[in-house]
Amino acid sequence: MAKTDVFYFEGLDDILIAMMATPDAVGTPPTYGEIVRLPIATKLAVKGNGTALEKWASSKMFRRVSRETKHELGLDHVGIPIEVMDELKGLIADAGVTFGKNTAREYPYFAFGFIGNIEGGAKKAVWYPNTQLSNVIDEEYATAEEETKIDDVTANFVSIGLKYNNVMYSSFDSNREGGSLELFDKFIAQPIYDEEQWKTLSSATESGGEV
Numbered sequence: 001m002a003k004t005d006v007f008y009f010e011g012l013d014d015i016l017i018a019m020m021a022t023p024d025a026v027g028t029p030p031t032y033g034e035i036v037r038l039p040i041a042t043k044l045a046v047k048g049n050g051t052a053l054e055k056w057a058s059s060k061m062f063r064r065v066s067r068e069t070k071h072e073l074g075l076d077h078v079g080i081p082i083e084v085m086d087e088l089k090g091l092i093a094d095a096g097v098t099f100g101k102n103t104a105r106e107y108p109y110f111a112f113g114f115i116g117n118i119e120g121g122a123k124k125a126v127w128y129p130n131t132q133l134s135n136v137i138d139e140e141y142a143t144a145e146e147e148t149k150i151d152d153v154t155a156n157f158v159s160i161g162l163k164y165n166n167v168m169y170s171s172f173d174s175n176r177e178g179g180s181l182e183l184f185d186k187f188i189a190q191p192i193y194d195e196e197q198w199k200t201l202s203s204a205t206e207s208g209g210e211v
Contacts (some may be wrong), residue, residue: 012044045074071168088108186201
């Protein structure tokens with residue numbers, strides 16, 4: 001395809017959640033549990049905190065350095081399974097009851113991903129490998145009306161870079177040079193958090209081998 005080819009985004013597909021089994025550290029990559037793929041998303045808003053530092057010399061802008069340290073994700077959805085939501089909150093139910101306390105605590109970390117459909121059958125996918133549920137609550141409960149309707153619910157997440165390698169997200173598009181639907185399947189099969197990890201997976205796919 002040519003650089004001038006334009007493909008439109010057709011719509012949001014499934015979301016992916018994988019709880020972090022062991023945390024990352026300097027020199028230690030994270031590990032993750034089973035991926036839960038959910039067909040629940042109606043809209044996803046991404047808000048970054050990008051900043052830029054400008055350095056001037058000789059009355060000219062010498063350098064302009066940009067940085068992002070987190071993305072705030074607002075997911076509108078039709079419902080997250082209660083067991084998954086309890087995991088995201090770090091809660092364990094006792095006879096059907098959980099308790100929310102006002103003490104300071106750290107929410108569990110997980111990998112959050114989403115899939116998008118692109119014109120012509122192509123696919124886009126993004127992994128945020130170091131994500132937490134936000135403590136910003138955005139819920140509404142309304143009375144039933146004569147005409148039944150399914151209201152969206154919002155879940156807010158915060159994604160930051162890994163201590164292991166500073167990666168905040170990885171993004172795949174099958175329309176990029178070297179991309180393919182076969183590689184898309186590899187990309188969503190596990191949270192992608194490292195360049196060397198992806199090189200190993202993608203080269204195994206290209207050679208027809210198994211990882």
